[in-house]
Amino acid sequence: MDMNLPDILGLTARPFGRPDDYQIVSDLVVAEARADGQDDAVSTAKEVEVAFRNTDHMDLEKDFRFVEINGEPVGYVTTRWWDEVDGPRIYRHMCKVVPQWRNRGIGAALLEWAQHRLAERAEHHDTDRPKVYRTDVDEQALGGAALLEADGYLPIQHGALLIRPHLNDIPDAQLPDGLEIRPVSADQLRKIYDADVEAFRDHWGFSEPTEKEWTAFLEFPYRDESMWKIAWHGDRVAGQVRSFINEVDNHENSRKRGWAEFISTAREWRGKGVARALICASLHELADRGMEEAALGVHVENPHGAYRLYQSLGFEVVSFGTTYEKSLE
Numbered sequence: 001m002d003m004n005l006p007d008i009l010g011l012t013a014r015p016f017g018r019p020d021d022y023q024i025v026s027d028l029v030v031a032e033a034r035a036d037g038q039d040d041a042v043s044t045a046k047e048v049e050v051a052f053r054n055t056d057h058m059d060l061e062k063d064f065r066f067v068e069i070n071g072e073p074v075g076y077v078t079t080r081w082w083d084e085v086d087g088p089r090i091y092r093h094m095c096k097v098v099p100q101w102r103n104r105g106i107g108a109a110l111l112e113w114a115q116h117r118l119a120e121r122a123e124h125h126d127t128d129r130p131k132v133y134r135t136d137v138d139e140q141a142l143g144g145a146a147l148l149e150a151d152g153y154l155p156i157q158h159g160a161l162l163i164r165p166h167l168n169d170i171p172d173a174q175l176p177d178g179l180e181i182r183p184v185s186a187d188q189l190r191k192i193y194d195a196d197v198e199a200f201r202d203h204w205g206f207s208e209p210t211e212k213e214w215t216a217f218l219e220f221p222y223r224d225e226s227m228w229k230i231a232w233h234g235d236r237v238a239g240q241v242r243s244f245i246n247e248v249d250n251h252e253n254s255r256k257r258g259w260a261e262f263i264s265t266a267r268e269w270r271g272k273g274v275a276r277a278l279i280c281a282s283l284h285e286l287a288d289r290g291m292e293e294a295a296l297g298v299h300v301e302n303p304h305g306a307y308r309l310y311q312s313l314g315f316e317v318v319s320f321g322t323t324y325e326k327s328l329e
Contacts, residue, residue, distance in 0.1 A: 001120070003065060003113045006105030010070035013113075016060040022049045024066070024073050028096050035099035036140035044248055046221045054216035057081045065113060067097075067106055074101045077110040079117050081125075082207050088130040090207075091118035091328055095135075095144070107147055122328055131328040139320045153324040157204060158300040160307070162315035163257075167287040167294060171313065173277040175231055176269070179238050181281060184225035192230055193217050195237035199264035204299060222246050222259075227289070229281045231274055239265040239274035241282045245291065258286035260294045263306070270304060279313055 003013040018024075023045040030043055052060060058080035067075045075097035083089050093114035097107050115133060122131050133153070137144045175181070184192070197209055217223075222244035231239040242262035250257055260282040265274045286294055296315065298307050311317075 001113065001116050003067070003109055005067070005109050008069065008104060008106075011067065011106070012069075013065045013067050015062070016064040016066070021066075022046075022052070025052075025076060028073060028076060028098060031098045032096050032141075033138075036138055044221065050216055050219045050221060054212040054219070055080060056210050056212055063117060065110070067110065069101070074098050075106055075110060077114050079114050079121075081118065081121060083127075083129060084205060084207050085201070087205070088132045089122075089125065089127055090132060090134050091122060092134045093118060102143055107144065111147060111151065119328060133326045133328055134323065136321055136323050139322065145322065145324075148324045148326075151326065153326040155322045156325045157323045159321045159323070160298050160300050160317050161319045161321075162296055162298060162310050163318050164260075164283070164294040164313070164315045166314075167283055167292060169314070170280050170283045170287070171276070173273060173280040175274060175277045176272045179231045179233050179269075179274065181229050181278075182232055184228050184230060188230075189218070189225075190214075192228075192237055192240060192242075195266060196240060196262065196264045199239075199266055202267070203303075204301065220244075227258075227282070227285055229278045229285065231269075231278055233269070237266065238269040239263075239278050241275075241278040243282045243285060245286070245289065256290060256292040258289065258291035258294050260286065260296050263296070265304075275306070275309060276313065279310075283313075 005011050005013060025048045026043045026045045029048075033043075052058070058064075058078065063079045065077050066073050067077075075095065077093060077095045079091070079093045081089060081091045093111070095107055095110040095114065097110070118133065125131070135148065135153075136159075137148065193214060200206055223242075224244055227243040227245070229241045229243070230237060240262065241260055243258055243260050245258045249255075260279055263275055263279065283294055294315070296310060298310055300307050300320070
């Protein structure tokens with residue numbers, strides 16, 4: 001369908017497909033994030049390419065639109081869908097508009113196009129699941145939140161970015177007896193990935209992963225197994241923290257930050273201090289590599305206490321985001 005654009009001279013829409021479009025998406029993400037004061041405002045073309053290429057149920061020619069003014073990209077919208085294991089069919093959209101062109105009706109046009117595109121797809125989906133629109137908005141994007149709420153969306157959950165502003169005074173936390181951290185070998189990668197998937201099976205929003213997600217795991221641009229802290233109980237993974245360093249982000253922002261991310265604990269080992277010990281080991285690893293701070297993201301309503309755990313280890317909240325949802329039916 002054509003996009004119902006506001007009356008702005010030179011404003012047009014086009015699909016994804018040019019050689020530099022991954023870079024354009026990256027540039028738009030960074031421009032919006034920095035304008036909103038987000039602390040993780042670097043995205044590279046490689047990150048975008050890996051994410052898009054390994055996303056199911058998203059046809060970039062049909063499910064993505066740029067908006068441009070006189071040929072200069074000023075925003076985009078993307079759509080896709082998936083099923084939660086014990087929940088609805090999710091019809092997700094994500095819109096970005098650069099700050100200087102906000103509050104001109106462009107965001108509303110992107111939202112309208114996304115909902116029409118997703119409703120068009122939903123008409124051909126025979127499922128007993130409830131069908132819902134879903135999207136995310138950072139706390140600084142007040143206009144985006146207002147637009148969604150005016151259209152009937154409701155907040156359903158929250159995420160947060162946390163920073164540990166220094167790598168001093170790292171607690172001395174030990175793994176339970178019977179667990180050990182070992183160097184990672186290539187033949188262990190699938191077992192580590194599968195253990196992470198299984199650990200999140202009972203978390204909010206879980207969906208059954210596909211082979212594309214396994215490929216995304218392997219192609220993650222900052223993957224460095226030498227930094228990972230994997231706790232083993234015999235030949236089984238009890239917990240993991242897959243840390244990484246984004247050198248592009250550090251260079252762009254003149255900082256030395258490492259990410260203590262991709263944290264999970266097998267259900268039978270929860271509540272025994274596994275995550276605490278692995279995070280502390282990861283913080284030491286980051287410090288040994290010259291980092292001066294650490295970051296991670298978290299689902300605030302995590303029922304297993306992750307949000308409280310991270311704060312108890314010296315991480316501080318720097319920003320929140322909200323997931324919004326509206327019935328499609």
